[in-house]
Amino acid sequence: MPSIMFSRLSAVLLSLASMVSAHYGHGGQYGSGAWGGYGPYGGGGSSSNNAFANGQFGSAFASGRNTILVAHGVLAALAFVIFFPMGSILIRLASFRGAWIVHGLFQVFAYLVYTAAFGIGIYIVQNVPINLLDHYHPIIGIVVFVLLFFQPILGLIHHFQFQKNHRRTFWSYGHLWLGRIVITLGIINGGLGLLFATETGFFAPSRDQIIAYGVVAGIMWLLWVAAIVVGGRRRARANKVVRSDASYSSYTASETSSKRRYV
Template sequence: MVGGFTMDMIQATGAGGVPGPASAMSGAASIGSAQLNFNYFKLFHALFMSSVFVFLYPLGIICARVFGWVRFHVIKMIFATILAFTGFFLAVYMSTWYNKSRYWNTPHQIIGLLVMIAIVVQIVMGFMHHRQRSEERTPKVRAHSWIGQGVLLVGIINGGIGFNFAGASRTPIILYSLSVIAMALFYSLMFYFKSCWNRHKKTLSEIAEEDEYNAHYLSDMVPAPPQTTYQPQEPPRPYH
């Protein structure tokens, strides 16, 4: 709630000490009417960050690791990163409103700042990898992959800490938790199907190689048919 009021401090002084309940509001008057303070900045910060870490980043990883859609991976990650920095700057702006957040010494703020730094590192590593246009999984590529999944996990956990830090009601916390569980199941299923498909392809490849080897081996064992040359015979001479 927001609003304004005036108070006559003279009414609070005197030999009588603390005013009694009957005269507690004597000399005080409200200015205007109280209004509900709905914080749209806090709402958009929660929506942006939840969308980034619960939906967009996981889908971007699935595009690259499961389906091999590198172009969609890059586009989705760029859009998600822009949204993440928008939500981060909203948080920086809101932190000046409250005493508990203006010094940036709370767990949610510290973890959030570290996550944003890690995202910048991921952007640089991803740009360097895609610039080389190589599909080989080098140590840098593995580091990019594992750091990205670590940032994703920490960001999701920090989202739950953020709801507690903001004093959110039970409803958004439940919705956030259900969204995380649903995406975790979908994420796990996608990688499980990818693993099954890789094993299936490996089996088919081994069968094809074995068939090729058997065909080559059998062709060496079967003797080649003898080659014959055709010699034309002279026609019989007529009898005189």
């Protein structure tokens, strides 16, 4: 099952990459030179010190600048709007044996997708003529990337501690709440990235694109929160049944012992 799932996800990513390349690469609607028409750094600007026009970008970056920016945004959005929430929803609602393994593999895959987006972001930061690290979007992206490093570690500790103690521990709550914070922050940062692109003029998204991201991200976030609530209620009911059974067993054992004592 995991192999089928990952093959399908890989096919989706390849399809998206092909669409991005065809649409934003050389010869596409937003191909070479398209970035130059936007904002204070675009080719349409009046400044004679135009960074793009004067070739301050490396040739490799300039030739595929739109593809690079779109790839960064698409991969990060896939990670935080689709893959991370879906992996979390799965572990909350699924009940098949080995669900935690599928959950872990799903989240690792999402982490790798975001790592690719993060790497592209670092490349962009190193190749633009302004200091992007003074802005909120890249700073939040770095914080999210660092926090995500600890998530699989906490997840493994949570799993083994839960198997040992049959209850949640400090590590469990650390894993749960770090994941909730990071996913929410990642979704918000995606919207901030669109705003950042608009403010700087770096391949400014259209109003429809911003609305589309907001709608899809909002729906996925609500579905994810709903899964957390439903999963929490299921767990509470299951724990209540277990406690009732334990109390009944204890009562039965006590009654049996008393009868034997007075027979």
